[in-house]
Amino acid sequence: MADNVIVKKSSIHGKGVFALRDFKEHEYVLTIDDAHVVEDESQLTPEQHEFEVDYLSDRIVFMQEPEKYINHSCDPNVYIKTEDGIRHVYAMKEIASGEEITFDYSINGDNDGTFECHCGSEICRGTYQGNFFKLPIELQKKYLPYLDTWFSKKYEQEIKEIKNK
Ligand SMILES: C[S@@+](CC[C@H](N)C(=O)[O-])C[C@H]1O[C@@H](n2cnc3c(N)ncnc32)[C@H](O)[C@@H]1O
Numbered sequence: 001m002a003d004n005v006i007v008k009k010s011s012i013h014g015k016g017v018f019a020l021r022d023f024k025e026h027e028y029v030l031t032i033d034d035a036h037v038v039e040d041e042s043q044l045t046p047e048q049h050e051f052e053v054d055y056l057s058d059r060i061v062f063m064q065e066p067e068k069y070i071n072h073s074c075d076p077n078v079y080i081k082t083e084d085g086i087r088h089v090y091a092m093k094e095i096a097s098g099e100e101i102t103f104d105y106s107i108n109g110d111n112d113g114t115f116e117c118h119c120g121s122e123i124c125r126g127t128y129q130g131n132f133f134k135l136p137i138e139l140q141k142k143y144l145p146y147l148d149t150w151f152s153k154k155y156e157q158e159i160k161e162i163k164n165k
């Protein structure tokens, strides 16, 4: 895993994660370390909320390097799948060595967070918002294969409705 990516300054925001080699579509990129559980959410600062923690279905965790530096893009190149309770990151499409690794944070998103997006992609939505179900319906459909298992299970009914639209 350590040989797959590197953390360095990003043109999107702060630090980002960059590929150290080429990846094929659906190829494994890295494993997310979700072992550092936040015991008391009320003790978190606003900065920790924005940059250091991740809200999972059953707990809040302090993100670890390198994954804590993965920026959002409206034209992402990786997705997450939980397998045996562990989250793995896979390539959504071919990634060339040197490219920034990006998620669309709205995938698996069920929160009301927002920020002005600087992803720079041609299909940038301008403002990031954290609720998957508020994305344009065509984008929801495109992202269905990339939803994580816990999200598909939690929102089974809503996802059935998307498929029928
Ligand atoms: C987990 S951090 C990502 C790493 C961050 N670049 C850093 O250096 O700490 C998530 C935060 O980075 C910022 N961010 C990530 N992607 C962004 C984007 N496309 N446009 C603007 N800000 C972004 C937002 O403030 C977001 O809440």
Ligand SMILES: [Zn+2]
Pocket: 073, 074, 075, 117, 118, 119, 120, 121, 123, 124, 125, 126
């Ligand atoms: Zn964008």
